Amino acid sequence: MLTFVRSHPLLVAVHVLGLLVAMRVLVTRRAPQSLMAWLLALIFAPWAAIPLYFLLGGRKFPRGAKGKQAPLLAPAARAELPEGHRAADVPRVLRTEGVPGVRAGNAFQLLGTGEEAYKALLGAIGAAARSVDLTVFILGNDEVGASIVSALATRARAGVRVRLLLDAVGSRPILSRARQELGAAGGEVRSFMPLLHAPVRGRSNLRSHRKIAVFDGHRVFLGGMNMALEYMGPTPRTGRWRDVACLVDGPVAADAAQLFAADWAFAGKEDPVRVAEVPPAAGEAVVQLVPSGPEMATDTFYDALVTALYAARSHVACVTPYYVPDDVVQHAFVLCARRGVRTEMVMPAVSNHLLADKARRGLLPELAEAGVVFHWFGGMVHGKAMVVDETVAYIGSPNLDMRSFFLNYEDALLLYSPPEIAAVRGWIEWLSAECPPTLAPPTRRRWLIDDIARLLAPEL
Structure with a gap:
């Protein structure tokens, strides 16, 4: 045995490291498909799997970085849902996870088209008197992205503090241009999670x-x-993706x-600063912001959704x-339909x-057999929204897939007040009405390709 170790030290080192990585994979909460994919890779291709894990495989921050955000979330002025509110379990669960509490006294405006969203965004930038802080996954290297950068630069030249935080992958094409134009005007631009960074500061797969x-x-x-031409713009555009946003005061x-x-502090390798100011009431909407991602100790949006x-x-x-959820979310939708809850998906x-x-494709038959009603849109739908029982709704950035549940930095706005829930329901019904009843996705099942796709989906 010792002779083999001395003769093949590199081989032994790889297998020992592979075993340690496999133990790490097993004790980290992740989707079963992701777990299986990593274990198979470590068994059959450890030379490739080990460096890939250190580059892509981490899901939560190490102890030194985790929790940086949760303790600093702005306190005070919390609201409680009325006794007996049927959605009360959602904020109750989130309260144990370090999520900001329910806030009453907000004015909510749903932005159901790209034109409405563009107008509201540019209007809010132009009206800002003290500060504009903007973060986005994709800022398009197109006329929409250029107009947003130009509007930000105009406010910066007027003495407004402007900070722009762009994902280093999603906004890579416009990053240098934004830095140059906004920097020259007195604004600041930072990139979030560059591909080359210290492993202790996260993984390149966490966007x-x-x-x-x-x-x-x-x-x-x-x-x-x-914030790109596919999603928004000043005028209607053929083929524009259907999406939804909101403006809240x-x-x-x-x-x-x-x-x-x-x-912003994480991107700049700084200590985060507590935001002390809580704005006064501006309306009657009862809402809750739910951040989720690697910096949170638990999977907050996922837990709220399942609850x-x-x-x-x-x-x-x-x-x-x-729609590429784990088995828990898939089963939750199935059980909704089986117990008589009218369950619709667009x-x-x-x-x-x-x-x-x-x-x-392999998930749809089970949903259909349980009674889920599908509305298939002929173009691209990029919106993410849900309404449950007129008691809670959300709009936000998470898709119903494992990357949004377990990997990405995401945010969702939960809505608990009837007018706001009705607004989201109205948008979903409007979108459903535009789905041709005869339209359906391709149904031919290619077992090997489809199953490999689902196995790899959590990590891609």
Whole structure:
């Protein structure tokens, strides 16, 4: 044995390291498909799997970085849902996970088209008097991205503090241009999680999928829309993706400002600063901002989603561009339909991601057999929204897939007040009405390709 070790030290080292990595994979909460993919790779291709794990495989921060954000989320002015509210379990679960609490006193405006969202975003930038903090996954290297950078530069030249945080992968094409133009105007630009960075500061596979803009600390724009021509613009455009966002004034802006401050500090390798100011009430909407991602100790959005689905009694309606959940979420939807809850899903018949379409194909028959009603859109739907029983709704950045559940930095806005829930339901019904009843996705099942796609989907 010792002779073999001395003769093959590199081989032994690889297998020992592979064993240690496998133990790490086994004790880290992740989707079964992801677990199986990593274990198979470590068994059959350890030379490739080990460096890939250190580059891509981590899901939560090490102890020194984890929790950086949660303790710093803005406190005070919390609201409680009325006694007996059927969605009360959702904020109750989130309270144990370090999530900002429920905020009352907000003014909520749903932005159901790309034109409405573009107008509201540019208007909010132009009206900002003290600060604009904006983070987005994709800022397009196109006329929309250029107009947003130009608007930010105009405010910076007027003395407004402007900070732009772009995902280093999603916004790579416009990153240098934004740095140059906004920097010359007095603004600041940072990139989130560059591909080359110290492993202790996260993994290249962990992207910031958040879309948040905070204006003067009291107004916030958020939702599922990236800021590019496919998603928004000044005028209607043939083939524009269907998406949804919102503009909210009031106390919840403090939580959005704190979330941005923590991400900004992380990107700049700084200590985050607590946001002290909580804006006064501006309306009657009762909402809750739910950040999720590697910096949170638990999977907050996932837990809120599962809690809401198991509490559903009459109706669930959701919109998602990609449907590749784990078995728990899949079973929750199945049980909703089986126990008589009318369960509807709006998705694109063919999305812009072939792998996601193949991965979802094996999940659809079980949902259909349980009684789930599908509405298939003929173009691309990128919106992410859900309504449960008129008691809770959400819009935000997470897709119903394992990357959003377990890997990406995401944010969702939960809505607990009837007018806001009705607004989301109205948008979903409007979108459903535009889905041809005869349209359906390709149904031919290629077992090997589809199953491999689902196995790989959590990590891609």
